[in-house]
Amino acid sequence: MTCAAPIVASLGDPAGIGPELLCAAWAARRAEHLAPFFVVGSRALLEAAARQRGLDVPVRTIDVPADAAACFDSALPVLDIGTLDYTPGDPSDAGAQMAMRSLEMATGLARNGAACAVMTAPIAKARLARVGFSQPGQTEYLAEACGILPRNAVMMLAGPSLRVVPVTVHVALRDVPGLLTVELIRTRATIAANALARDFGITRPRLAVAGLNPHAGEDGRMGREDMEIVAPAVEALRTAGIDAVGPLPADTMFHAEARARYDVAICMYHDQALVPLKALDFDRGVNVTLGLPIVRTSPDHGTAFAIAGTGEAREGATIAALRMAGECAARRADA
Known part of the structure; x- marks a missing residue:
């Protein structure tokens, strides 16, 4: 499976681990069989990040995305949007502005077909807000840019062992029951x-739906939400022809034998989904935004300012995000 266009990667916060991990991913391109990608960012900054990590990564400026494939084997292609001193671990407003511009350009290139997918490196949300970024995060920005309602842009975390979708995401646990419908x-x-069928090639996806309460409520003795909200939702899915089971007790859903029985776990809140995913696939987890007209992935970690530039950050999730972006985009192209 191949795509005619390359993958575009946004730079993320220049003071975080994003730039060095993009360089490390390029250095591993052959061993990891990565499709061509290019970065929207700063050539000089990426060169400095590679040197800081002890990598021999030639960086080449390209004029248009179509030039990326021709030079990808010998150099990391970059659409240069300006210069900035490389100061790992020391975020600045100037760095946030570059991160915002990189995200905007990368999204636009994916939307107009110049790139087959976008892989977003991690940002610092509070720092971006200081320079005028109005969205809660990159997922919400991409949804708005694509004309999709935020509730229809669904976060899936995927690793080699498990895929999970949290129905509610960044909200207090006390608010979850009132938000579930x-x-x-x-x-x-x-x-x-629908996304598992379209982008992951799973003809008839199997969904395991977790209960909200311990033991999925035990027939109402530990809360009625599973009887009155989760169970009717599962029945509606089954009526629509989707292979779904639940509500299931979450404490027995994630061992190896249970995971073999489904393709994605639908979880009721953030930690119910992310704790097992990160326990199983901490260094290979990918954040995929489902429901968009473009393919978007991101490594499932943050900017990690505390270890930026030290060489401690591991590139596995960035490599996995780039690989998944290429695979999903290729399936769409072949459809």
């Missing part, structure tokens, strides 16, 4: 099922 669960699970 039959329609919210049904909508997000349906988007996940």
Whole structure:
């Protein structure tokens, strides 16, 4: 499976681990069989990040995305959007502005077909807000840029061992029961099922839906949400022809034998989904945004300012995000 256009990677916060991990991913391109990608960022900064990490990474400026494939084997292609001193671990407003511009350009290139997919390196949300970024995060920005309602842009975390979709994401645990509805669960699970078929080549995806309460509520003795909200949502999915089971007790869903019975776990809240994913696939987890007209992935980690430039950050999740972006885009192209 191949794509005519390359993958575009946004730079992320220049003071975080994003730049050095993009260089490390390019250095591993042959061993990891990565499709061609290019970075929207700063040539000089990427060269400095590679040197800091002890990598021999030639960086070449390209004029248009179509030039990336021709030079990818010998150099990391970059659409240069300016210069900035490389100061790992020391975020600045100037760095946030470059991160924002990189994200905007990368999204636009994916939307107009100049890139087959976008892989976003990690940002610092609070720092971006200081320079005028109005969205809660990159996922919400991409949804708005693509004309998609935020509730229809679904986060899936995927690794070699497990895929999970949290129905509610960055909210306090006390607020989760009030946010859950039959329609919210049904909508997000349906988007996940459709995306697994379209982008992951799973003809009939199997969904395992977690209960909200311990033991999935035990027939109402530990809360009625599983009887009154989760179970009707699962029934609606099954009526629509989706292979879904649940509500299931979350504490028995994630051992190896259980995972073999489904393709994605639909979870009710953030940690119910991310704790097992990170326990199993911490260094290979990928954040995939489902429901968009473009393919978007991101490594499932943050800027890690504390270790930026030290060489401690591991490139596995960035490599996995680039690989998954290429595979999903190729399946769309072949459809």
